[in-house]
Amino acid sequence: MNAEFPLPAITGQDDAKKALLCALASDRIHTVLITGDRGTAKSTLARSIGVLAEGRQVLTVPQNITYDRLLGSIDLETTVSTGDVRLTPGLLKQADRQIIYADDINLMEEEVVQSLLNTAETGSYTLEREGFSRSIATRFLLVATMDPQEGDLTPGQMDRFDLSVRLDAITDAGLRGEIVKRRLLFERSPADFFREFWPATDALNGKLEAARERLPYVSIPEALADLISSLCLELAISGQRGDLAVAQAAAALAALDGRDNVVFEDVKLASLLALGHRRKDNPDSRQKANPPQSGETTDGKENRGTESPDRESSPGSSPGRIQAGQKNPDSRQGQNGPTPHQGYDQVFDIGSTFDVIRYLDEKSEKTTARQKSGRRTRVRSSDSSGHYRSFRLPGKNRNDIAVDATLRAAAPYQQVRRHTGLAISVEKADLREKIREKKAAHTILFLVDASGSMGVRQRMVAVKGAILSLLIDAYQKRDRIGLMIFRGTGSRLLLPPTRSPDLAVRMLRTIPTGGMTPLTAGIAEAYGLLSRGKYAGTGENKSIVILTDGRVNVPVRGGTPPAELADLARRIAGSGIRFVIVDTESGFPRIGRALILARDLKATWFRLEDLSGRRLAAFVQDTIYTYR
């Protein structure tokens, strides 16, 4: 009953296969991450190790996992029937000496990811639940996949992965054709396909077994150990995990190759596998390493801005890069100063460090183009939608009973309770309710002053730019962006909050401008839109970004316009919707009405002057996502 695609049948992706083989051969490599765009055989590759695992089972962590199954919980059946409180092991314990496979790990809850990574690294975890308090030892290999377009892991989580490889779609036409053919053959008859690749699979298994036996005797020459340290220093890898992972992977590579000594080539490939995701000078991770609280987004934008000219404007260095690229293993030795077989007393100077760095640069070039992004924020859900995360004693939400937790709470008392025909008697004190969690979507509504005051054109350019650049990133964060303008006597919703860039482009083509400034009515309307009806959904983060100079001149109920505005602002301030005021007042004298409005609304305030659309988007993201 083996329905998996065998590893030797996977076309190309040699680095990734090496990484998996290293992990299978070595007991010291506990975590492997495979990243890549959708459809690049991440999952196929990760699952293919099942046939190579030699009696080790592959356990799948599904997206629907709850903590009781991950960590373990009270054994309901035994406890009810005997009154003896016993523990059912969770997946982490069941996976002892086995393999855990986590597909799309970046979509899982933070705590699940942490538990998996911590346990994999330390070989044990502490269970503190439902009256159990114990430390549980378990050793497993974690193989995870993720598509970075769907959101990233934190740098801390990335660092926990011993090895990481990125898969890219193959661009060679011949190989692509081969991929299609093999896939179709496999689907037609998995059994035949498996048989066809059995000799290769078997050979690989033999190689693995030999490598496992050899690995304890593999040694790393001192010069190479020094090289690893200087490499990590040069790349500004924080902590020691990187050094260790390179050394362990290099040793495993040597063992797989049937050698007792690690050579330069091993270190080179090992660095690619172990350091690619830990690098600091990779623009991608550098910005991720910034404290997430402040200025991450702005920094990111700036980095991105300078990154591409940098790469393109150094034509002098590119031929050198290509030489150092060495995709062809045969050409590696000739071009590098120290060749592997020159003996172990060879001193690897700073030059060889840079050889490796150049190699990493070349191999990871494609990954650096990735964009920034934190994970999506999550909020507690107050209705019964969302992922069941945990449970608690019932509070306000008595309808969403966590049945499993309730039964477990009742289980130990069953021997002493009176039963009325049921096997389990549940009392009120046993009741537990579910704590659910949802990925939070932000709804951002731009409210723009389109009256005839100065600078309306520039304002509109900035706003359009901001909306479009926010929408480009919106699918990672599931945000909705809308636009409302006010002018003349009222407001108009030009772009209902949407996630669709196509729609936005169509709706934003023309924006009418000119007329009076009915700011009060505009704010009231915008507030109404987000607090009532369709967009009022609980648990959502909602923001209104107001671009105005604050010079309101249209009354709503016949009072003086500024007084009405102040009154409205104070009433709706702090009501759950976040306000950002972008002050469009420019030149002299300044009246500062927008600042007053910002104070009344308890809003974040800044000036539009010289902000381009991109910068505006960055500011908005920054204020909105770092809130809370």
Place this chain on the structure above:
Amino acid sequence: MSGEHPVYPFSAIVGQDNMKDALLANLVNPSIGGVLIRGEKGTAKSTAVRAVADLLPERDVVKGCMFRCGASDIRNLCSSCREKIAAGETPETERARMRVIELPLCATEDRVAGTLDIGHAITKGQKKFEPGVLAMANGNILYVDEVNLLDDHIVDLLLDAAAMGVNFVEREGISYSHPARFMLVGTMNPEEGDLRPQLLDRFGLVVDVEGEKDTARRSEVVKRRLGFEKDPVAFCGRYEPEQQKIRDRIAVAGKILGDIEPDDRLIDTAVRVSLSLGVDGHRADITLVKTSLAFAALDGQKDVGKEHVLKAACLSLPHRMRRRPFDESHADLRSVQALIGECYSCP
């Protein structure tokens, strides 16, 4: 059709040929990966999806199995059926019709993935798995209306199961896995927001439908609909010969598909097209080849012709083109058609 609630017959749907083709191709080869139908309300999207169930031949399923395991599909059995067979039993089978299982937008996680059977736990004190929507969908069509509005974490569950063909449940004290192979059919109105790229890529084919523009055909739509509502049974009876023709066509196509292998020209074309478009990953190539084969088979042919590839390309590629925000991708599709024409021009 002899059920109590007759569904509007597939063959009575006016026009919308792309949508019908896409559905039929999936019926012939379910591994194409389902269909996403994009279009405004009232363009017969749901009608077409529901009508599909009546086209499928009944299949043998294990009697009493809650996952309706296919009796002949030994590789994808649930654990209890597997145990039975391993113990030497020959499970009793029954004939079952393929069904359209609907996943409502408000479905909660436990209902989708399956959960602890509460009644059983309380009355017997034992844990038992209560199957969810993914279990019912096994071997059937899973239909999600307004799929772009589906909650994000439910999408994650769907993707998880769709990717593996197995639903692993590790929740609420339950540890269970069961086969979950289904044909995913989604409908959406693109104005309500985009679909997550990851989910979009899981749909083998995407069709954009528009309301009928021709007056005569529009009134034909209305006439047939009224005819159906007046007397569904008689209406279905009138279309029964047409329905049978389609059923036969699917059955024949299925047989042909088992015999044909993709030739080098087809694979070569698919690869060249994908490379020229810079699509993500390899799913585009594979789907294009499979869909072309299915269309040839539906035409009763063993040789894939240019027209089959062209039709397949229109359905399998547009949603996989690397998305440059804000440009409309029709121009690219024209160059694809030119390229396919080129590949198939010399004999």
